[in-house]
Amino acid sequence: MLGVEGFIAGLRECGLEPVIRSGVVTFTVEPADGALAGQPVEAGVGTDELGAWPAVPPHWVHLPSEVHFARSNTQASELYGWTKHSRGTNGWGDAAHPAQAYLAHVRAVVGDAA
């Protein structure tokens, strides 16, 4: 499956329960490292970035504004009280399970939070 539908199906296969709010697919991750290690953190991806999923990964990671980074390119999220952070994915395109690979990327991003 492609697009938003494929992304959501992939997250469900990983055991998550994604919810679309204000055009953002939200889900919960637990980073393994960093200040938020072991804590459930809500994250999100804009549906407007998922048209070409899984060939083209989304760029912006949406997080609640209380999640801070030492340095980040940011824009306001569609979700009130959230901020979206520019985070490219390295080496995209070879994963057998793209959603799983993307979740690993999000966990790593959140793992860098201050």
Place this chain on the structure above:
Amino acid sequence: MTVTRCSVAMSERTNCALRRHLLRPDGQEDVCLVTYRPSQGATRWSALLREVVLPLDGERAVHANASFTGEYVVRVAEIATATGCGIGIVHSHPGGWEWQGMSGFDADAERSYAYLAQELTGLPLIGMTLAGRDGAWSARSWDRSGEPKHTESVRVVGPRLLVSWNDTLRPAYDVQQTQIRTVSGWGTDQQQDLTRLRVLIVGLGSVGLDVAIRLAATGIESIGLMDFDVVETKNLDRLIGVTPTDAWLARPKIDVARRLVRRAATAPTPVVETYELSVCEDAGFEKALDYDVVFSCVDRPWPRAVLNTLAYSDLIPVIDGGIHIDAFEDGGMRNATWRSHVLRPGRPCLVCNGQLDPSTVAVDREGLLDDPTYIAGADMRVPARQNVAALSVNVVAGLLSQFVSLVVAPGGIGEPGPLQYVLSTHTQELLDIVPRPNCAFEADEATGAGRLAITGRDAAASAARADRDRRGPWLVPVARFADRQIERARGVLDRVARGRITASVPRH
């Protein structure tokens, strides 16, 4: 725009599967069914063959001719419907060659299932015939009316691009006196097949402009030119044939390219279509679907990703390449490399061969690669835009060599795969890159209308078009008017000259 043309396309793998079944050792006709996905361009509708569904025991009979059961059709229709596909009936004429007509028996057989196929799948029935002696295909679509609409071509996309032409709908033109040297390279038959291809060049910078001109000179009859940009002063060192007047008037690159392509064209009635569009826009992508071959002469991630999609989802070979110049920070050149490759099923896509980072596509789409604030904040290097006229011509040569290999296949060998030339050592390498097993672009093969949704609003293209007419003081519109009159006069002179010097070459 009205869709007036119809075609069929398949991968070499599908072609081989069909040939294995249809060309029997005992020389009799055979039949099977296929599924297909539609691909809708601006003026051309195409059926992209996806799955060959061979008959089970009892579903078809071979008795000099071949027949099949209604149960077979229903079974395949269920498979097609579940995957958003239409169905096709394919049979062979073992003793035939070139584009095949239909016997009354063949027509009745296909017509009888047209209504059922459309009712079950929502799509027209495709009928196809394989000529056994030369492997040529012919095809037609059938809707509920019961009247066939013959396709203009059937293309097989593999190491060679093999196109079966409907000579009635797409007649070849006689070789011209101006093409004698070209034809001596590969013969009249090859020339007449090659020149009927519709070729689109996306991006009219130093590489794209030169590719377009040389294709026109070779005799390609139908050339499409796509770019939304205008000529600027900084382009004058690489756009050969472009003048300071073009830069001063901020002339659209498509207008300049059309002028130069028309002047170079050797086809008796060249058709040069221009599109002031981005291929990333829905309208631009739709135009691209009307073509048989596309040259990717763009260097931004988003349009390259779009063309990367097109090559697999719509079975239109995309010829891509580029140059990388490695300059020392304090001056001087360390090295330069240029690459060329054909994107098609069976070859690695741009991501697999390391030429496209998919994570930059979304960034480019938002215009962030042109935002210095974003680039500084992301700690990125500004994308290198070095290019040199003396070297970009090598990229042109690489792309055109790939094209000739794909279409003419010197020595019977098709396109070679990704090639790289390293300037410092003067070595050319055939890169041994294989498609990756989980590549989402390559998995999107023959999906047509169900392809990855990768196009959208291109803010840069919209801004460029809106800005174009606002450029320059009052003298510019006056100068443009004068320039148009001069071009009209030159066009008249060129037509007179062509009538005097060109004539068909008698075919021996």
